């Protein structure tokens with residue numbers, strides 16, 4: 001089964017999320033019109049963050065790359081983009097995407113990027129979890145990522161998601177994350193339910209991300 005993509009696909013999945021520290025972001029599926037947003041966001045990333053994401057020292061996204069990164073089908077290739085609502089012009093500040101592998105259709109390569117100024121506030125984790133929810137709806141069972149060995153922050157996120165880590169090339173690890181396709185315990189958590197609703201376009205308009213993890217019954221956990 002896959003998500004039906006109609007004319008209101010993006011609109012139904014556009015939400016405002018408040019991170020644990022109060023940072024406000026809008027999150028929605030990426031669109032072809034986001035090329036400049038991506039180019040501007042890339043320009044704000046440090047050389048180190050660019051290298052960690054693309055594993056090569058690139059200093060700009062070419063028109064071909066921007067086309068590939070924004071013209072997606074939302075099934076085999078999906079991306080969430082996050083915009084900072086508290087900054088003038090509401091710039092793009094984070095992206096998480098997956099691309100299904102042609103020869104292993106239950107597996108998709110996934111990557112996430114948050115601009116340096118907003119790192120460490122939970123946005124990368126939120127984007128990756130939201131990406132997982134869409135992937136499950138589209139029949140993907142496992143994310144694969146290639147991460148530099150010393151990328152502690154990304155490895156922390158992945159290891160908390162039950163990642164299986166294998167050596168790939170010198171300095172690079174290959175990480176496989178099984179998505180909770182059949183895990184009833186995870187599927188009944190409040191966080192999972194909210195993300196699944198978001199993926200299906202039936203989600204809350206406002207997501208308080210930090211609060212999703214608070215103990216059941218805590219009113220702050222309501223979404």
Ligand SMILES: CC(C)(COP(=O)(O)OP(=O)(O)OC[C@H]1O[C@@H](n2cnc3c(N)ncnc32)[C@H](O)[C@@H]1OP(=O)(O)O)[C@@H](O)C(=O)NCCC(=O)NCCS
Nearest residue numbers: 049052053111112113114119120121122123124125153154
């Ligand atoms: C990796 C990346 C996406 C994480 O995004 P983020 O928004 O900073 O991540 P989060 O705030 O959700 O933090 C994730 C974890 O990193 C760890 N972390 C946070 N700040 C950290 C710091 N200053 N140093 C080391 N680890 C840190 C924390 O353990 C956190 O998990 P927690 O829930 O236990 O606190 C972001 O750092 C990034 O874009 N890096 C450059 C590109 C990249 O490396 N992409 C991954 C390759 S695909």
